Amino acid sequence: MEDLNNKAKQLLESGAVKVVIGYGKGTGDTRRPIFVRAAEHTGDLVFDAACTQNLATYLTKAEVRAMGKMAIVAIPSTLRSILQLAAEKQLREENVLALTVLDGSLRELATFAAIEETVATIPDAISNADQQMIDKLTAMSVSERRAFWAAELNRCVKCYACRSSCPMCYCERCTMDSNRPQWIPVASHAVGNLEYHMVRAMHLAGRCVQCGTCGAACPVGIPVHLLTIFAEGTVRQHFGQKGGASAKLDYAMTTFKPDDKETFIR
Amino acid sequence: MADAFEPKMTAFVCNWCTYAGADLTGTSRIKYQSNVRVIRLPCTGRIDFMMVMKAFSRGSDGVIISGCHPNDCHYTSGNYHARRRWMVFRDLMDFMGIDLRRVTFSWVSAAEGAKWAELVNEATNTVRALGPYKEIQQLTAVGID
Numbered sequence: 001m002e003d004l005n006n007k008a009k010q011l012l013e014s015g016a017v018k019v020v021i022g023y024g025k026g027t028g029d030t031r032r033p034i035f036v037r038a039a040e041h042t043g044d045l046v047f048d049a050a051c052t053q054n055l056a057t058y059l060t061k062a063e064v065r066a067m068g069k070m071a072i073v074a075i076p077s078t079l080r081s082i083l084q085l086a087a088e089k090q091l092r093e094e095n096v097l098a099l100t101v102l103d104g105s106l107r108e109l110a111t112f113a114a115i116e117e118t119v120a121t122i123p124d125a126i127s128n129a130d131q132q133m134i135d136k137l138t139a140m141s142v143s144e145r146r147a148f149w150a151a152e153l154n155r156c157v158k159c160y161a162c163r164s165s166c167p168m169c170y171c172e173r174c175t176m177d178s179n180r181p182q183w184i185p186v187a188s189h190a191v192g193n194l195e196y197h198m199v200r201a202m203h204l205a206g207r208c209v210q211c212g213t214c215g216a217a218c219p220v221g222i223p224v225h226l227l228t229i230f231a232e233g234t235v236r237q238h239f240g241q242k243g244g245a246s247a248k249l250d251y252a253m254t255t256f257k258p259d260d261k262e263t264f265i266r
Numbered sequence: 267m268a269d270a271f272e273p274k275m276t277a278f279v280c281n282w283c284t285y286a287g288a289d290l291t292g293t294s295r296i297k298y299q300s301n302v303r304v305i306r307l308p309c310t311g312r313i314d315f316m317m318v319m320k321a322f323s324r325g326s327d328g329v330i331i332s333g334c335h336p337n338d339c340h341y342t343s344g345n346y347h348a349r350r351r352w353m354v355f356r357d358l359m360d361f362m363g364i365d366l367r368r369v370t371f372s373w374v375s376a377a378e379g380a381k382w383a384e385l386v387n388e389a390t391n392t393v394r395a396l397g398p399y400k401e402i403q404q405l406t407a408v409g410i411d
Contacts, residue, residue, distance in 0.1 A: 137361065146363025146401055175316070183316045190405040195319045198362060202315055205354045227362070234357040239350070253354070256346035258336065262353050266372040266385065 003106040004073065007099060008042040011071055017097055018068025021058050023051040033058065037067065047073060047101055054211040056081030056167035060090055074098040076122045077211030079115050080244025081167035084207055086112050087247050090170060112247035119245065126210050126229055133226055134233075150190065153197060155220040158188040162200065162224045165217035168207045168243075175199055197227055205231035206252035209244035273327035273393040275302040275386070278313045280344075283334035283375045290379030298383035299390045302330065309333065311344030315355045318369065322402045328368040328393035330386065335373040345373075367392055368399060 008020045022045045024034035031051045035058075036042055056078045058064045072078060079098060085091040098109040100118065109115045126134075137145055160176065163169045175183055176196060184199065185192035200214075208228045215225030236242045239260070241252040279285045285306045291298065307313055310333030321329050331352070339345045352371055360366055370389040374382045 142360065142363055142365055143401075144363075145361065146365075149362050150401075150405075183320065191323045191402070194362065194405075195316070195323070198319060198358065199316065201358055202351075202355060205358070227358070230361050231354060231358050234354050238353050253350060254347075256343065256350050258346060260346070260349055260353070262349060264356060264371055265349065265352070266370070 004047050004099060004101065005042050005045050007106060007108065008036060008045055008071065009039045011097070012036065012039040012042065016069070017071040019064065020045065020071045020073070020099075021055050021064065022073035022099075023047060023053075023055075035064065035067070045073065051075060052213075053165070053216065054078050054081055054167055054209070054213040056085065057165055057169075057213070059085060059096060059167070060170040065095070069095055069097070071097040071099055074100040074109075076100075076119070076124070077209050077213075077244075078167075079109070079119050079122075080124070080209035081211070082115055083112065083119060083247045084168060084209060084244040084251070085170075087249055087251065088207070116245075116247060124210065124242075127212070130212065130223075130226060130229060133223060134230055137226070149194065149197075152222045153193040154190060156188055156193045156197070156222055157220065158186075158193065158196065159219060161217040161219060162214035165213045166204070166228075167209075167211075167213075168204055169200075175203070197224060200224070201227040201231040204228045204243075206235040206239075206241070207243040208232035271394065271397060273301050273390060273398070274325055275328045275330060275390055275393065276321040276326040277302050277304045277330040277332065277386070278317055278321075279304055279306060279330075279374075280310045280312075280333035280340075281306055281308050282340040283338060283373075284332040284382065286376035287374040287378045287382045290376065291382045292379075294379045296379060296383045298386045301390045301394075302386050309339065309341050309344035310348035311339075311341065313348060315351065318355075322364075322368075322399060323405075325403065327396075327399045328370070328389055330370045330372065330389050332370075332372040332374045332382075332385070335375055338375060363401075365396070365399070365401075367396060 011017045020036040022034055023031040024044045025046055026032035029050055033055055034044055054077045055072055093112050100107050184195050210229045210232055212225040215223050218224055235252045239252045313331055318329050333345050372385050
């Protein structure tokens with residue numbers, strides 16, 4: 001952590017970056033995102049096991065970009081998000097610098113190639129709890145799953161925190177906000193809620209880095225991240241390509257192979 | 267099911283193959299069940315998964331999605347893109363508890379009038395046996411539309 005503070009200080013003092021996006025102390029033991037713009041505030045930066053939010057979502061926000069070159073304190077999922085954003089031409093190499101702590105030592109990753117290299121060494125696995133939930137759900141019958149999601153999504157208030165917290169949900173015009181045609185009713189209602197979460201998962205399939213930040217952001221505790229993790233999982237299984245692995249690869253749903261294998265089309 | 271439930275089927279078809287195929291079914295005087303409402307779209311690549319969800323929330327009991335066989339796409343690759351999307355969408359529908367027996371995917375070419383009739387009959391019979399799609403319709407009944 002000392003290293004991180006010093007590095008951030010040095011970067012800001014030299015003018016190499018204009019803002020450091022990192023974690024600060026939140027309420028109690030929680031951590032919250034902070035944007036450090038002056039060298040004297042780098043002492044506010046914190047990095048420990050409680051830093052779990054994927055901060056990459058701020059990299060595409062106009063307000064943050066307007067500050068100038070960004071350095072970001074990155075956990076593994078943040079690095080993956082950076083690569084996916086780069087692959088989708090949402091991020092320029094010269095505008096971002098990742099600071100990541102691996103095996104107790106601070107690394108400064110200035111190029112996408114360096115990030116790719118680092119990401120390749122980190123095993124990506126979803127948490128045991130999430131895997132167990134997905135296994136439990138897939139073992140259920142369709143009507144049980146329907147009941148499970150109906151009960152969960154019934155609590156959804158359509159605050160769109162899952163959308164806002166997601167690094168990959170950067171569209172300025174979202175399907176959700178479209179009112180001509182209105183695909184999804186604005187009100188928080190059982191039918192629209194089901195569709196909203198389906199759209200979110202479909203739009204993230206092949207791009208999701210499975211960080212789980214959407215689920216953590218949900219104020220009513222719906223495990224919405226299971227949907228995106230599942231959708232991403234099906235893409236990996238069918239097409240052998242995963243989100244956030246490369247800064248160059250087209251994502252799986254915008255390409256195809258003539259010999260894609262399915263079993264259900266008659 | 268004795269009280270004659272007739273399912274509402276929505277078919278999303280592409281302009282170049284399945285729509286022409288369905289037309290051939292008619293010109294060949296092949297009879298098939300009239301439960302289906304055909305919606306013609308330029309290409310299967312245009313069939314947004316939201317259309318399927320909209321069909322269900324607006325009262326469809328079953329959906330048929332059909333287009334050109336691989337390699338036959340008028341726009342060369344629309345059906346390949348669609349196929350990828352369906353593969354993921356179908357798994358996701360299943361994961362979210364949508365009954366997959368109500369959604370039929372197919373390739374029907376402009377020469378396969380008989381296949382279209384068979385497909386519609388089969389899908390309609392399946393859905394008729396399942397009954398109305400209460401799980402979704404209950405939701406719509408209480409709220410906004």
